[in-house]
Amino acid sequence: MSFIGYKKFVEEGDLVVAYLSRENMTTLIMDSKATYNNKFGTFKHKEMIGKQYGTKMPSHNGKGFMYLLHPTPELWTQVLPHRTQILYLADISFITAYLDLKPGSIVLESGTGSGSISHSFARTIAPHGHLYTFEYHEERAKIARQEFKDHGLSDLITIECRDVCKNGFGITNKVHAVFLDLPAPWDAIPAAKEAFKRTRMGKICCFSPCIEQVQKTCTSLNENGFVEIKMFECLLRYHEVKTIPIYTVTDAVASIKTQQAKKRKRKEQEDGNEISEELIISSSNNSNRESANNSSVSSNSKVKQDAPPNLYVSKTPTETKGHTSYMTFATYLPVLYDEQ
Template structure:
């Protein structure tokens, strides 16, 4: 199975999303001798093999749905090794970086791989992601996940502190994404990684002081058309109210 493709039926070794409710989802790797305990009772993995994705599966005390994994589902249920980006910010980042199938992207840092899966899905099948992580163990775990999820051909994971050693890439990238404490330290290396013409750079920062210093450094290195965007999520509550009939006079 692959996060960048789709197939109809579940096989042994697949990563499967279990949907028990809007706020209750789980990720499992199907192994025919394993059993997963849910609030509706035990779910034997062997009973999932050959089942069509999207199907309703009954347990002793209820039912759940087995879904094909997507980048959005993975974001909601992945094991957190770091703070992650969620779909609201990911959608804005993907749009602003102008990504499409075949794009080459540089990312730092990899973290828990939430954004990485979305980037790979967007640039597949011919694009490539170069992702950098300064923490050795996190880099190894991310690489194992990419292989298990069938997207390793579209990503190269590198264990490196890019703030000290840079990306060491020469004019291959269509876009660069930075999620670092001091992104201004890698602007020069990021410019070196971008293609000679075009290309976009996005830096994700939680405070305005980081944004200001990064923008100053970008300007010093010749970047133009700088934008600072904030994506806020707002919920709308729909209510039914009764209004008196308007008296418009005779």
């Protein structure tokens, strides 16, 4: 299965992303003997094999469906098994752009963690670039190595189990960009500096959740001769699209009057006095639209005729959530010819 290319049809052994809804996706390894069950029904793998990627797949009883998607780094980030905190797309895309990554780039990364950003890096630098990634947790390194292999990325990624803060990277004069997602990136910065290709400009990014880490990182970057040190925070604001009815001022006034009349009626009922239907009608007849919405006084056809037109609006949350980490970027300057 390749994460850097596409194929048309689902085959035995493929990793398929089963898309049930925007918030509900899962991965399936195609096995003609297996069946996938979820709340929408039963899906036999053998019926998925041979289908085109992107197919809308009905469940066995025909009551539910899901889409069969080809894996991509974007989808993988949303479905991967979390072994650590991971990077998400907003930060990944920002980092990729600011590190100036492109096909052919040679990149250094630590720690590998769950391999979320590694997948995106690999696709960006393909087909001739290379990612050297380092993870000191043995089990995590082993699983990530297997995943890179299963996802057809072994030629693009070399993973090594190593404590980069204690032992460095063992790489000199080679890479164009460095990405550090470590608790103490400042301890790895001197070794990262050695890894940069000496004859060209390079970029480094350190990803840290706390501002105290950013301060230490900036000090170390400065002491090690990096320039253009900048820190960014990438916040996401979702826009929820919905429709709302458009009311005029007359509508609004009529609506208030109707509400008041209803309230009065309730109160009178509570007091044991029945209020006549006419009162409600006379309180609300200033508004054709509002009275049309009042089923106690209107026929269905009138509701349809006078219902207010709808307007598409986008609604944003009042609070902007989404701080994952601060991104500290800096530039590595090439060593002058006579310093080499």
